[in-house]
Amino acid sequence: MKPRWLSSVERQPRKHILSIDSIDWEGFKEYLSKKYRPRWAKQCLYAARKYTSALENPSVLETFSKSKKNNTMKALIALAKYYGRYREFKERLKDYGITWGRSSSIDAFFRMINHSNSDVIKWYKDASKVLDGSCPKYLEFTLKSGLRSNEAIESFNIIISLREQGKLNEYYNEALETLEHFRFPKVFFRNTKNAFLTMIPQHLVNEISKCKPMTYSTIRNRLLRRKMRVRMNELRDYYGTFMVRHGLIREEVDLLQGRIGKSVFVRHYFSPAINELKQRVFKALNDLEETLS
Secondary structure, three states: OOOOOHHHHHHHHOOOOOOHHHHHHHHHHHHHHHHHOOHHHHHHHHHHOOHHHHHOOOOHHHHHHHHHHHHHHHHHHHHHHHHHHHHHHHHHHHHHHOOOOOHHHHHHHHHHHOOOOHHHHHHHHHHHHHHOOHHHHHHHHHHHHHOOOOHHHHHHHHHHHHHHHHOOHHEEEOOOOOOOHHHHHHHHHOOOOOOEEEEEEHHHHHHHHOOOOOOHHHHHHHHHOOOOOOOOOHHHHHHHHHHHHHOOOHHHHHOOOOOOOHHHHHHHHOOOOOHHHHHHHHHEEEEHHHHHO
C-alpha cells in the first residue's frame, strides 16, 4: 500500500503519450522539413529521437543547460503535435514542474558585461582579411543588414540567383534601396523569427550579386581552420546597438531586425515614414563605415 502523502500523479497510473516503438520517424522528418528551415529541422529531429523518453518522464530536461532544455522541449513539442498529443505532453510538463528556461535580469546583466561586442569590429576586420572568396562580402552584408546569420545567407544567395535571372527587382526595391524579404514568406517568415525588410545601399547589393553562393558551414569551417571564433550573430547585436546610438528608435531597429512587438502601440499605431527612416538608416550606415576605416 502506497503512502497517503504521495501525489495524485504518483498514485494514478499514467497513459503513455506515444508508443515510442511505433513512431514514424520518416513521416516526422518530412513534417519538419515542410514546417521549419533545414538546419533547425535536422536539429529538431535529432533531439526528438535522442530524448523521446522525455515525453513520458520530462524530469531529465532539468539537467540540461538553458538553451539545450529549450531546444529539446521544442523538438518534443513538435513530435507531440505531429501525433496530436500536444495537450497531453503539455500537461505532463506541468505535472513535473518543467518550465521554459528564461533569462533573468541577472543573466541579462552578465551577458552585457561578458559579451559587450567591444571587440567584434576587430574580429570583423581580422576575419575579412584572412577569409577569401565571397566570405568577406558576406560578413559585410551581415554587419550592415543586421540579419541573423542564416537569414543573411538566404538573402545573399537570393540576390545572386535573381540577378542571374534578371529578376533582382523582384527582391530589391531600388527606389527605397530596400531588400523586401516579405516577398519570400516561405524563406523569411517563421513561427517567431522573421525578416521583413533591409535597407541597404545599391552598390553593396550589386557587389553581392557578383559573388558565389554561400553556405553557413563554408564560412564556419573557414573561420575554424584559421583558428578564429564564429561570431556572425554578434554582428547582428552590434548593428542593433549601433543603430539605436545613431538616430533610430528601438521600434525601428526591431522592425529592421524582424521583431514586431506585442505592445498596443507597435501593433496598432506605430507607422514609420519609410523614406525618412531610410535616410536615417543610411546616415547611420555611413557612420558605421567610418568606424571600419
